[in-house]
Amino acid sequence: MKSIYRTTPESKETIEALWKLAKVILDTLDFKDVVTKIVESLLSELNYLKLGYRIIVLVLKDEDDNVLKRVSLSKTSEAEKLLEATTIPFPKMDVPLTALDNLIVKAFNDQKPYYTNNWPDILTPPFSKEESFSYQKLVEVKTSMVYPVIVKGRALGVLIFSLVKTIDDVSQEEKDLIGGFTDIVGLAVQNAQLYTALEDSSKKLENLNKKLRELDIQKDEFVSMAAHELRSPMTAIKGYLSMVLEGDMGDIPDKARGFLADANAINERLIRLVNNMLNVSRIEEGRLVYQLEKINLTRIARTVFDTFRAEADRKGLQISIEIPEKISDEIYVDPDKINEVIANLVSNAVKYTDHGFVKIILSNPLPDWVRVEVADSGPGISKEEQKRLFRKFYRIESTSGKTIGTGLGLYICKLLIEKFNGTIGLDSGDGTGSTFWFELPLARAKERLPESS
Missing domain, CATH: 3.30.450.40 (GAF domain)
Structure with missing residues (x-):
């Protein structure tokens, strides 16, 4: 069956x-x-x-x-x-x-x-x-x-x-x-x-990223707090050193004066570091106050040029500034912040160039844009290092093999230029010198935006 x-x-x-x-x-x-x-x-x-x-x-x-x-x-x-x-x-x-x-x-x-x-x-x-x-x-x-x-x-x-x-x-x-x-x-x-x-x-990667973001926030909070705590005593030290060096405390031996001058220079560097850390924190958190106004970029560039001329002369560098006679350079920015950007680029050029030249060049690459270039005859920067150069805390070695600076200057430059709707970059290579540049829209271009929108 x-x-x-x-x-x-x-x-x-x-x-x-x-x-x-x-x-x-x-x-x-x-x-x-x-x-x-x-x-x-x-x-x-x-x-x-x-x-x-x-x-x-x-x-x-x-x-x-x-x-x-x-x-x-x-x-x-x-x-x-x-x-x-x-x-x-x-x-x-x-x-x-x-x-x-x-x-x-x-x-x-x-x-x-x-x-x-x-x-x-x-x-x-x-x-x-x-x-x-x-x-x-x-x-x-x-x-x-x-x-x-x-x-x-x-x-x-x-x-x-x-x-x-x-x-x-x-x-x-x-x-x-x-x-x-x-x-x-x-x-x-x-x-x-x-x-x-x-x-x-x-999920594990997401959790790790979350922890990294939390650690990054904690690190930024710590850096900001530490910078605030350090600035007051360092400013006081600067005042006391200046008083001693200027003779307010009486005559001091030449040898001691040299040590005090070195201490003052180191303290100045620490103050710049603290200010940079505070600026980074404020910019990233949107707390930095900008005093926006129309300015002529030529005036800022010449001021920076005059500031660094003596330092370049001491190193035996030929420093020059090239500005076309009929350049359009009126921009709408915070003048102190743009001064800081140009000064940072020129300072780096003088610092890393042992012989040759440093040039500040202004031009109009496009009708509604102005461009600033800081060119030097220094050792140049490899393509690999260029990829990381504008990152926070990234530093490159000098020709002596020592790492110089805080790694915040170029990062701050990038944040500021982008805040003003500009772009920043560099052209360089090993042994070919470097040209750091940024471009900003002219004030007249910004004024036309409401009409075209």
Whole structure:
């Protein structure tokens, strides 16, 4: 007599069924959804309950513990009855890979299916043989089929199909479909694991970035606080040193005067550092107050030129300024801040150039723009260093191999020029000198904006 649970081979129907299962399982990348659909889809989509399939279990290898771990179970009345009876919770029904007699381990290692009508073959360990037989009798399972889940020649785990019919009643059509089904499962599990790993990495990276941002804020707060605390005593030191050097405290020996002058110069440098740190903090937080007005850039450039002429002469450098007679240079900026930018560029040029020249050049590259260039015949800057030069706290070595400055000057220049809607950059190379430049829109261009908007 033919079993009520038996099918007849229908290859076309098998292909269609597999296609249907693939669409259901591969529709999501969430690992929990995937493993749930794997054990449910065969029963719900193809109604294999009618063919005697009662319990489907997905087992995957746990790389950390070197065990095969049951991760999902079909939601049938038999499965619920089994879970109520077992003495070990489902997530902890692990099978050690050292249990070589267990068919789950055999199917995983040999990468081929195994069939059994005795549950101790798949439940021992973790359960005893007596317990395994009692659970099998409870749910009236006659046969269990264990199929490996394989991707690219590597076993990921196994699928266990427990049926209320004998293996003789399982048609070749069913075996073909289950074989194809496990291939789909392999792809789905691999994709979900990769996606989950990527999500986990993204979350970890996001958390790390959050911590870095918090640390950056804390660092900025500390720098700002430290700068405030340092400025008052250093200003007082500057005053006392000036009084001593100017003779307010009486005559001092020449040798002592030299030491005091050095101390005063160092203190001045520290004050500049503190002011730079405070400026950076204020600019980044939007707290810096700008006194915007129309100015002629030529006047600022000449003032800076006169300031550094004596220092350049002391180093034997030829310093010059080139301004076309009919240049358009009226801009709308904070004059003190633009003075600071040009002074910083000229100071660097004089500092890093041992011989040759320093030039300040003004021009109109476009009708509504003015350009300032500070060119020198110094050692030049490599392309690699140029990429990092305008970053906060980045410093380059001088020709003597020493690192000079605070690494804040050019960063502040960049922030200020961009605040005034300009651009800043440099042209340089090893041994070719450097030309730092910035361009700003003319005041007349800004005045035309409301008319064109």
